[in-house]
Amino acid sequence: MDDVGSASSAGTREDTRTRILAAAADLLAEGGREAVSTRAVGAAAGVQAPTIYRLFGDKRGLLDALATYGITRYLSRKTEHEPGDDPVEDLRAGWDLHVGFGLANPELYALMYGDPHHGSTSPAAAAAFDILAGHIGRIARAGRLRVGEERAAQLVHAAGSGTTLVLIALPEEARDLRLSSLAREAVIAAIITDVPVPAATGPVGAAVALRAVLPETTALTPGERSLLSEWLDRIAADDAP
Structure with a gap:
């Protein structure tokens, strides 16, 4: 049961991460790098800023992940x-x-x-x-x-x-x-x-x-x-x- 719960949690985390990166990519395409703020990305992805910080660390980490994406x-x-x-x-x-x-x-x-x-x-x-x-x-x-x-x-x-x-x-x-x-x-x-x-x-x-x-x-x-x-x-x- 714990393994199932862990797998589900990992999948949810990855889904959230992908949703944030997709939202960030859209903002980047529309307004350039300056448009990719944690507040704007959070609003577009439907998550709170702490979620972004937990997954990416800070804006630099988000941009690094966006480049990889x-x-x-x-x-x-x-x-x-x-x-x-x-x-x-x-x-x-x-x-x-x-x-x-x-x-x-x-x-x-x-x-x-x-x-x-x-x-x-x-x-x-x-x-x-x-x-x-x-x-x-x-x-x-x-x-x-x-x-x-x-x-x-x-x-x-x-x-x-x-x-x-x-x-x-x-x-x-x-x-x-x-x-x-x-x-x-x-x-x-x-x-x-x-x-x-x-x-x-x-x-x-x-x-x-x-x-x-x-x-x-x-x-x-x-x-x-x-x-x-x-x-x-x-x-x-x-x-x-």
Whole structure:
């Protein structure tokens, strides 16, 4: 009986938390960050201020949770798309989805990515980056990545979020979405080659490609695999133009 009561209590707590975050997200979309006061959120969610403090600590905690809530919504959209045959096209689609989400949810996006404190270390933000890293890993395994996987993922993330924030800052009638396309293709050109990397980029490309498939090898001991991984990472890091 106690277990049933505990489960019911936990479910009610989570329902209340979700209702508060949904109300906060609506207020954020309508009036920006300043509209997300504990009083306004409490009124919109039908709870008292002490409930918000108990669940989130303070307004900063509420905003942190709201950033995570926003990234979680974004992730639910990204995971709806099944991988295609071409990992580069999947990367393009992911970029466009990212920018589109930001333009459709500017205040939430600015909270998520405009302040490095918000979302940058949350589990949801890490999961979002993992999805991007997964795209990059597929490209590496296809032998089409000309730089190290980590650098490629960081570059795509930086360029994508920066482009989105720039577009958000412009009046809607002044936005030129070709900026996003140009930035996307510039990044792709910088990290991807159409020719298999061993032929196109020498030892760096070969190291990147081998590093991507190293976890699949069975001929090496764990120690040997770890040592080879370290060597390949050092070669792949020597990828400056």
